[in-house]
Amino acid sequence: MKELNKEEFKSEVEDYVKVLFRKSIKEADDQQIFQAVAYAVKDFIVDQWMATHRTYEEKDVKTVYYLSMEFLMGRALGNIIINLKGNQAIKEAIEELGLNLDVIEDQxxxxxxxxxxxxxxxxxxxxxxxxxGYAAYGCGIRYKYGMFKQVIENGYQIEKPDDWLKYGNPFEIKRPEYAVEVKFGGYVSIKKDEETGRNKFVQENYQSVLAVPYDLPVVGYNNNVVNTLRIWDAEAIDTFNLDSFDKGDYQKAVEQQNLARTICEVLYPxxxxxxxxELRLKQQYFFVSASVQRAVMKYMEKHDDIRKIHEKVCFQLNDTHPTVAVAELMRILVDEYNIEWDEAWHITNKTxxxxxxxxxxxxxxxxxxxxxxRLLPRIYQIIEEINRRFVLDIQRAYPDDYGKVERMAIIYDGQVKMAHLAIAAGFSVNGVARLHTEILKNQELKDFYQMMPEKFNNKTNGITQRRFLLHGNPLLADFVTKKIGDDWITDLKHIDELSVYTDDEMSRKEFMNIKYQNKVRLAKYIKEHNGIEVNPRSIFDVQVKRLHEYKRQLLNILHVMYLYNELKKNPDKEFYPRTFIFGAKASAGYHRAKSIIKLINSVADVVNNDKSIDGKIKVVFIENYRVSNAEIIFAAADVSEQIxxxxxxxxxxxxxxxxLNGAxxxxxxxxxxxxxxxxxxxENAFIFGLSSDEVIAYEHNGQYNPRDIYNTDGDIRAVLTQLVDGTYSSNLDEFRDIYNSLLDGQGGRPDMYFILKDFRSYAEAQERVSAAYADTAKWAKMAMLNTAKCGKFSSDRTIEEYAQEIWHLEKVKVEVTTED
Ligand code: CBF
Incomplete structure (x- = not known):
């Protein structure tokens, strides 16, 4: 691994401040310092980046192209420094320059x-x-505006544009030499190919944009490997200057300019x-077509037989969003490489x-x-043909079951069903946790599983311990390393070696003291951002995730309302102080989700300001939950709400x-x-509620009626009544929709997420939490065991499984030479 030279690094930072901003370190502002440091870090990794790609080419390794509409990367600088193992040297260099790395990272x-x-x-x-050390490209979109910034005004979520590229992105490299054209609209005509004499399908009168890639480095941990996240931007094709430009083309040229301007404008939230x-479908085809075209070109630069592309290339479709990749690859094989349909289909299946x-x-x-x-005329034709053949396969397999075609066809009821296309075309279909995969096989995708069982497999998700422990929780990371060495950083199974220390009182105390310090760090953040004073000695009970009814933040806040009622009824009740922490963004158009945010904030207002409960309950809604504040939140949590x-x-x-962080x-x-x-x-978790089988059974038999609970459980009825009686809003209609959703369902099923059904069982589990927390030694052991037993949940394990069982990749060692 290349060593980082502190003195060289310092002078690079000084040079960059000068070259970029014509300033000295003393004159530059924090953002400018961040930019200069980021450029100096990029300088350092660029040799490794080049060496990585040189090695891949020399070894001619197979590459996975991870096609995804979304990459929620968070901040890069801190993570790169951690992965370079350069933390100490860079920190020292920065300090010697009179700067502070935390402040710089925060910019x-x-x-x-x-x-x-x-x-x-x-x-x-x-x-x-x-x-x-696997060869990979992440392929996505360079959205001009990322996920909106959430501002809370009077308890309501307001969305503000996320202008993340305002100051430029020091880590990216524009690669105009790899730009490709992507075509939309027009019509398809059949022409005779001069060379082959065969009929060819040609898209005419289309609009097109130029897809231009920007590359971002993805640095491996201490191994010289730097892969690439390639995000595509759209530029207008310069039709105004074409020779054929005439009056008729003017309109088209303007339209193309507009298309280029809008396509990468914003991430759908x-x-x-x-x-x-429509724009979303344009985005999908835009980045998929560009990525697939480029992957094929790159493959053909070094190989002469397109028929063997699957030996060197795999496209992993991250959900159905990039499924048009299947048809795009077919288009390239059939239309551009003149491959017969059956053969093209087999190649696509294997890729x-x-x-x-x-x-x-x-x-x-x-x-x-x-x-x-209308938008993708040639791609549509191809999907029609895929569907025609697939329907014949279904009919051959199930000649007497007419329902099969209805349930499985790719095109049905006037719609193109992307999941069906992905399953029919791919060689692997995986779910992301064991239970989920079983539900897919036995319920949602049952017909497909019966017909093609060999395609289905499970890959339980994972997370990177480098960002979420090494970077996010340095105190705990140091503790773990002190106890068991640092192998866990690249092989999380080792963290199990911590288990023996759970019986050691000193270790437990140390562990809980770290948790306490992390709670103090979060309490400070909350004070600064929310103006709310929270007690770091209280239980930090946290639910941070997207706001969605199925995730049931509503169950959590209704339970807070219930607890508050209990405390009011019985002020002397023994009660371990709790801080309920929420963080969640709701899609801009998802009204009920936004009402739930408002409800959380309204409850917070009442409860936090009620002196009579003596601060025993606090409710905090953390604004603009995102990757960077998530790192601080996970480190400080006692209870992880996964409800x-x-x-x-x-x-x-x-x-x-x-x-991983001991919640x-x-x-x-x-x-x-x-x-x-x-x-x-x-015994080291608190489990409650209906099982998935029970939920599915109720969904089928329709025998759940929340009114039965409402009528028989006075505490629940009281809480529901408070939604509409002015307790939490002087506007009695403010939370009426939430109330109705639980009891009337407004045309749908009432309480379709079984909130009332699970309420008592949840409240009882919460009581067990309080009791367990009061027993300090018991809780410390539970918390520590959670950290110790999370080895399975590293994304390294998940990726190993994908690499061995789906992608069939080989590992690469990268040496940086003087060539680089
Ligand atoms: O597999 C990753 C995650 O994907 C989702 O967020 C999604 O958007 N479909 C799921 O909701 C999560 O359960 C899942 O962990």
Missing amino acids: EPDAALGNGGLGRLAACFLDSLSTL NDNHMAGK CAYTNHTIMSEALEKWPLELFS STASKEASGTGNMKFM VTLGTMDGANVEIVEEVGK
Whole structure:
């Protein structure tokens, strides 16, 4: 591993401040210092970046292209420094320059090119791919505006644009030499090919944009490997200057300019929900076409047989969003390389693999035929042909079952069903936690599993311990290293060696003292950002994730309302002080989710200001939850709220980040919680609620009626009544929709997320939490065991499984030579 020279680094920082801003270190502001430090770090890694790509080419290794609409990377600087193992040297260099690394890191905007779990998973995967030494490209979109900034005004969420590129991104490199054209619209005509004499499909009268890549480095841990996150931007093709430019083309040229301007403008802020917008489909085809075209070109630079592309290239489809990749590859093979359909189809089958991240029906992408065929006429033709053949296969396999075609066809009911296309075309279909994969196989995708069982497999999600422990929680990271050495940084299984220390009182005390210091750090953040004083000796009970009804932040806040009522009724009740911490963004158009945010803030207002309860309950809503503040929050949590309706959360990854940081799970048997409990033991978690089988059974038999609970449980009725009686808002209609959703369902099923059904069991689990926390030694052991038993949940383990079982990649060692 190349060594970082402190003196050289210092003078680079000074030079960059001068060259970029014509200033000395003393004159430059914090943002300018950040830029200069980032450029100096980039200088240092660029040799490794070049060496990595040289090595891949020399060894001609297979590459995975991770196609994803979202990469929720967070800040780069701190993470790169950690992975370079340069923390100490850089810190010293910075201090010797009279600067502070924490302040510098804080200047960097989060690269928030994603919504939640799916985008953050992609970022963790890239970190692991580099650390493990696998050749990979992350391929996505360079959104001009990332995930909106959330501001809370009078308790309401307000969305502000995230202008993350305002000061430029010092880590990116524009690569105009790899730009490709992407075509939209027009029509397809058949022409005779001069060379082959065969008919050719040609897209005409289309609009097009130039896809221009920007490369970002993804630095592996202490191994010289730097992979690339390639994000595409759109530029107008310079039609105004074409010779053929005439009056008729003027309109088209303007339209093309507009198309280029809008396509990468903004990330759609929908998590687990499809908005069905035309621009979104344009975004999907834009980055997929550019990535696939470029991957094929790169492959053909070094190989002469396109038929063998699957030996060197794999496209992993991160959910259905990039599924048009299947048809785009078919287009390139059939139209550009004149491969016969059957052969092209086999090549495509061997090159594409699909990950499913949700069973939520509203998230499954289905595009109206009219829109799809108008926007992507040639791609649509190809999908029609794929569908025609697939339907014949279904009919051959199930000649007497007419329902199969209805349930499985790719094109049906005037819609193109992207999940069906991905399953039909890919060689692998995986879920993201064991329970989720079983639900896919036995419920949601049952027909597909019956027909193609060999394609289905599970890859339980994971997270990178380098960002979420080594970087986010340095005190705990040092403690772990002191106890067991530092192998855990690249092989998290080793963290289990901490288990023996859970019986040692001194170690437990040290562990809890670190937790306390992290709670003080978070309390300070809360004071600065929310103006709320919280007691770091109280239980920090945390739910941070996207706001969605199925994640049931509503259950959490209704329970807070119930606890508050109990305390008011009985002020002398023994009660361990609690701080309930929330952080969540709601999609801009998701009204109920936004009302739930307002409810949390309204409850916070009442409870936090009620002197009679003596600060025993505090409620805090952390504004603008994102990767950078998440690191501080996980480190400080005692209780990890993972309370989704069983069967709905495909995996969850926040649950793993909390566990790594020694928080105890309070959760349902959903997603990866099931495997967390399996690892840590059910005595070291607080489990409650309906099982996924019970939820699914109720959904089928319709026998759940929340009114029965409302009518028989006075405490629940009191809490619900307070939603509409002015306790939390003088506007009696403020929370009426929430109230109705629980009892009337407004046309849908009332309480479709089983909040009232699970309420008592949740409240009882919460009582167990309080009792356990009061027993200091017991709690310390539980918390520490959570850290010790989280080895399975490293994204390194997940990526190893993808690499061995799906992608079939070989590991590469990179040496930096004088050539680089
Ligand atoms: O697999 C990663 C995550 O993806 C989601 O966030 C998604 O957007 N589909 C799921 O909701 C999570 O359960 C899952 O962990």
